[in-house]
Structure formats: structure tokens, C-alpha cells
Amino acid sequence: MIRRLLMVVSLPAVLFAIWFAASLSSENFYAPPLRTILVAFKDTWTPDRLRADVLPSLGRLLAGYALAAVAGVTIGVAIGVSKRLRAAAEPVLEFFRAIPPPVLVPVIMLFAGIGTSMKVIVIAFGCVWPVLLNTVEGVRAVDSVLSDTSRSYGISGAARLRHLLLPAASPQIVTGLRQALSIAIILMVISEMFAASNGLGFTVVQFQRSFAIPEMWSGILLLGLLGFALSELFRLAERAALGWYHGLRSAQRKG
Amino acid sequence: MLEVIGLRKVYRTDRREVEALRELTFTVGAGELVCLVGPSGCGKTTLLRCIGGLLEPSGGTVRVDSAPVAGPPAGMAVVFQEYGRSLFPWMSVRDNVALPLRQKKLPRGRVNSLVGEALQAVGLEGTETAYPWQLSGGMQQRVAIARAVAYEPSILLMDEPFAAVDAQTRADLEDLVRSLWQRLGVTILFVTHDIDEAVYLGQRVIMLSASPTVIQDELTVDLPDKRNQLHTRADPRFTALRTHVYEQIQAAKIAAQPSPGPVR
Numbered sequence: 001m002i003r004r005l006l007m008v009v010s011l012p013a014v015l016f017a018i019w020f021a022a023s024l025s026s027e028n029f030y031a032p033p034l035r036t037i038l039v040a041f042k043d044t045w046t047p048d049r050l051r052a053d054v055l056p057s058l059g060r061l062l063a064g065y066a067l068a069a070v071a072g073v074t075i076g077v078a079i080g081v082s083k084r085l086r087a088a089a090e091p092v093l094e095f096f097r098a099i100p101p102p103v104l105v106p107v108i109m110l111f112a113g114i115g116t117s118m119k120v121i122v123i124a125f126g127c128v129w130p131v132l133l134n135t136v137e138g139v140r141a142v143d144s145v146l147s148d149t150s151r152s153y154g155i156s157g158a159a160r161l162r163h164l165l166l167p168a169a170s171p172q173i174v175t176g177l178r179q180a181l182s183i184a185i186i187l188m189v190i191s192e193m194f195a196a197s198n199g200l201g202f203t204v205v206q207f208q209r210s211f212a213i214p215e216m217w218s219g220i221l222l223l224g225l226l227g228f229a230l231s232e233l234f235r236l237a238e239r240a241a242l243g244w245y246h247g248l249r250s251a252q253r254k255g
Numbered sequence: 256m257l258e259v260i261g262l263r264k265v266y267r268t269d270r271r272e273v274e275a276l277r278e279l280t281f282t283v284g285a286g287e288l289v290c291l292v293g294p295s296g297c298g299k300t301t302l303l304r305c306i307g308g309l310l311e312p313s314g315g316t317v318r319v320d321s322a323p324v325a326g327p328p329a330g331m332a333v334v335f336q337e338y339g340r341s342l343f344p345w346m347s348v349r350d351n352v353a354l355p356l357r358q359k360k361l362p363r364g365r366v367n368s369l370v371g372e373a374l375q376a377v378g379l380e381g382t383e384t385a386y387p388w389q390l391s392g393g394m395q396q397r398v399a400i401a402r403a404v405a406y407e408p409s410i411l412l413m414d415e416p417f418a419a420v421d422a423q424t425r426a427d428l429e430d431l432v433r434s435l436w437q438r439l440g441v442t443i444l445f446v447t448h449d450i451d452e453a454v455y456l457g458q459r460v461i462m463l464s465a466s467p468t469v470i471q472d473e474l475t476v477d478l479p480d481k482r483n484q485l486h487t488r489a490d491p492r493f494t495a496l497r498t499h500v501y502e503q504i505q506a507a508k509i510a511a512q513p514s515p516g517p518v519r
Contacts, residue, residue, distance in 0.1 A: 145340035148309050152327040153355035153406065163354060167345040244345040244386055251388040 064123025076135025101126030134176030138169025293463030465511030
């Protein structure tokens with residue numbers, strides 16, 4: 001346990017130390033010494049600031065992400081079980097998926113304004129595709145013997161969804177959700193850079209425009225830490241939800 | 256009682272038709288244990304899926320207790336060959352056995368007692384909270400059997416259930432099936448490609464031809480009801496019966512080859 005923790009911490013610590021040492025005597029205005037950035041970090045990200053800028057960002061992120069998860073899984077299951085729906089929907093899905101979501105920020109701004117709902121929609125729109133497409137694949141790949149078993153024991157309708165389709169597709173759905181999480185963070189920042197009055201992306205751009213370079217760097221550091229914390233949370237949730245899957249896989253590997 | 260009348264199945268693809276089952280008629284009486292045996296690729300699984308209401312036949316009817324089968328019949332349980340793919344890997348052993356019972360809307364107390372009895376009957380007490388994949392292959396197939404038994408079916412279909420377990424486990428499971436059958440009075444249709452297994456288990460053995468499948472022959476197993484891996488298999492009558500079945504299966508295979516061309 002402690003060894004694992006050391007492994008996890010050691011490389012970032014080394015990289016940080018190198019950055020710290022190499023930038024110590026930096027005269028470059030745009031790349032200040034890490035020491036200066038850390039001081040700026042402490043001064044900038046006060047509890048008040050975190051409440052005013054980080055909380056709204058996180059709120060939008062979670063709202064958009066949750067919306068995408070619910071919509072992606074719901075539509076994905078529907079498309080996954082119906083051959084006809086799949087044939088009709090697949091080209092359209094591929095088209096929408098090919099559009100880079102940041103491009104839609106100006107468009108969505110026209111319809112949804114520049115408020116919170118615009119950012120939530122942008123995040124949801126970007127995140128829904130990996131969830132949706134992975135859910136479709138997961139539902140399609142349900143084992144035929146398991147499906148026969150369910151049918152012969154009268155497990156149909158809502159019970160089939162709950163006891164067969166969703167659990168069977170859950171490893172794929174989680175893969176989609178993991179991809180969506182990193183997209184969500186990117187879109188959160190981008191949508192705030194376009195038009196916002198608070199939030200992390202907004203603050204970083206403000207610092208850059210007012211030449212508060214160490215503060216700008218500190219914002220980027222904070223974003224990195226935030227992404228790391230979210231992905232760790234995700235990992236914990238996944239381990240709890242997919243314990244059976246990892247056990248099954250390692251049992252199969254052992255043969 | 257299970258009646259199969261004039262059953263026929265033709266698979267159609269865009270380019271060609273494959274006739275899997277040509278004409279099958281047989282009956283399995285209430286409380287009987289009948290084995291179906293045939294050469295490999297003779298459409299046993301197709302037949303079983305038609306009987307189980309999982310596949311629509313192209314012609315003929317299947318009746319369970321005189322009601323025609325359209326979709327999986329309520330009083331039927333199926334044990335598949337691929338135990339690893341027929342148990343829900345995300346559920347504990349207990350939930351795997353209990354789920355069909357909960358679907359039947361049985362009261363909780365009844366579910367618990369049925370699950371407990373079934374797991375005890377197959378010798379799996381103490382594994383209730385384990386996941387199926389934590390058990391050996393033979394034990395997983397026992398879970399599938401327990402699930403079928405707990406369902407209290409009037410007819411139990413078994414599709415080559417022991418084809419994927421080792422020989423010793425297989426002998427144990429054969430004896431388990433016979434003892435469950437004698438205790439519960441359930442009707443069993445047991446599909447296998449193993450001739451010895453068919454003769455050892457069945458009261459009757461129905462031999463299938465190669466595909467397109469018809470019934471090649473039928474045989475009553477006049478061995479004593481109390482069977483035993485050691486003595487029954489050494490019984491001269493057992494040997495005679497298995498020889499007969501073996502000859503019929505061989506004849507079915509030879510008949511299947513359209514023209515016995517030169518051996519290359």
C-alpha cells in the first residue's frame with residue numbers, strides 16, 4: 001500500500017522538483033519561476049475565490065456531465081436493442097460525433113445565451129457521444145447464451161433492462177463515461193473562455209489579459225489538480241461498481 | 256408432458272436455405288427422463304431452442320402439457336452447455352438462483368427457502384455469496400442446475416450440460432441429475448453427444464440422424480432404475496445398449512455423406 005503510494009507520488013515529485021530547479025533563475029516574464037507561481041497560487045486561490053470561481057465551474061461540469069450520462073445511456077440502450085433504430089440513427093450519430101464540440105459554442109450561444117445553461121449544454125453535447133456510442137456497443141454485445149437464459153426464465157421488459165442489459169453493458173458504459181469526463185473538463189474551460197463572468201476558464205483568461213502571468217499559471221495548475229482529483233474519484237467509483245468485472249477478467253486470464 | 260409433432264426448421268439466408276431439422280416427432284411423458292443423442296452438428300441445439308420457445312420453427316408444433324409453445328413456456332427450465340455464459344457474472348450465486356423466482360413474484364420467504372433447498376440439493380451450501388466465476392467449472396454448472404431446480408419446472412431441458420467439464424466431475428453430475436430426477440419427479444429431456452452418457456442416464460434414448468435431422472432410432476433402456484457409475488457401466492446389458500446406439504449413430508453419419516468419394 002505504502003509502496004504503491006510512493007510509486008504514484010514519486011514521478012510527479014521529481015518532475016515538480018525539476019521544474020522548480022530549472023525555473024529558479026528564470027528571467028522570462030511569461031515563464032516565471034515555479035516559486036513565484038506557488039506564492040501566487042496561495043494568494044490567488046483563497047477560500048472566497050474557490051467559492052466564487054471554482055464552485056460554479058464544477059457545478060456546470062457536473063450538470064452537463066450528468067445530463068450527458070443520462071441521455072447517452074437512455075438513447076444508447078434504445079438504439080442498442082433495436083436493429084431498425086440503429087440502422088436509421090447510426091449515420092446521423094457519426095455525423096454529430098465528428099463535429100468538434102467547441103465549434104458549437106458560438107452556435108449554442110445564439111440559442112441559449114451566455115449564461116450557465118449555454119455552458120451546460122456545450123458540456124452535455126460534447127460528452128454525450130462517447131457515452132452513447134459505448135452504450136450501443138455494450139448493449140449489442142450482450143452474450144447470446146445469457147440472453148437466452150433470461151428469456152427462458154421469463155426475465156423480460158424492465159427486469160431485462162435492469163438485470164441483463166444495463167449490467168452487461170456497464171463495463172462499456174463506464175469506458176464511455178471515462179472518456180466523457182476528460183471531454184467535460186476541456187469543454188468547461190473552453191465555454192468559460194468564450195463568455196462568462198466567473199469560473200476557472202474565465203479567470204485564467206482574465207489573468208492572461210491583465211498580464212498577471214504567475215496567477216495565470218497557478219490557474220492552470222489548479223485545473224490540472226482538479227482533473228486529477230476527478231479522475232481519481234471516478235476510479236474509486238468504478239472499482240466499486242465494476243468489482244465483478246475485474247474479478248471475472250482476472251479469473252478468465254488464469255483460465 | 257412434452258410433445259414434438261412434425262417439427263421442421265429451415266434457416267434462410269439471402270443466398271441459400273439450410274434445412275436443419277426435417278421432420279421430428281416424439282413424446283416425452285410426464286416424469287420421464289429421455290436422452291437425445293446424435294452425431295455432432297445434427298441440429299441438437301436448434302431442436303432444443305425450438306422446444307424452449309427461443310426459436311420459431313418453420314413447421315410443426317411443440318406442446319407442453321398440451322399447450323402449444325410460442326415463446327418460452329412458464330413451466331420449463333433450461334440448463335445450457337456454456338455454464339460460464341449462462342450465469343450472471345455480476346450476481347452472487349444466491350441472486351443467480353433467486354432472480355427467476357423473484358420474476359415469478361414468489362414471496363420472499365418462499366424464494367429464500369427454495370434457493371436454500373436447491374443449493375443444498377446440488378451440494379453447494381456455503382457458496383451463496385460467492386460470484387459464479389470464483390467457482391470451478393463443475394460447481395458453476397451445479398449453480399445452473401440449482402437455478403433450474405429452484406424454478407420448480409415441470410420440464411427440464413438440458414443442452415449438453417456436461418460437455419465442458421472434466422470426466423470425474425461429469426460422472427458426479429450425471430449421478431446428481433439422476434437423483435434429482437428421482438426425487439423431484441420432473442420431466443427431463445437431456446441432449447448429449449456422448450453415447451455412454453445417454454444410455455447411463457436415460458429411460459429412453461432417441462437417436463437423431465445427421466442434418467437435415469430425422470429420428471434415426473429409438474430405444475428403451477431396460478437397465479435397473481438404481482444405477483451406479485461402476486456396476487451399471489460394467490453391466491453386459493449396458494454394453495449391448497451402447498453398442499446399438501453407437502451403430503445407429505455411425506449409420507446416421509454414413510447416410511449423411513452423399514457419395515463416399517475416394518479417400519484423399
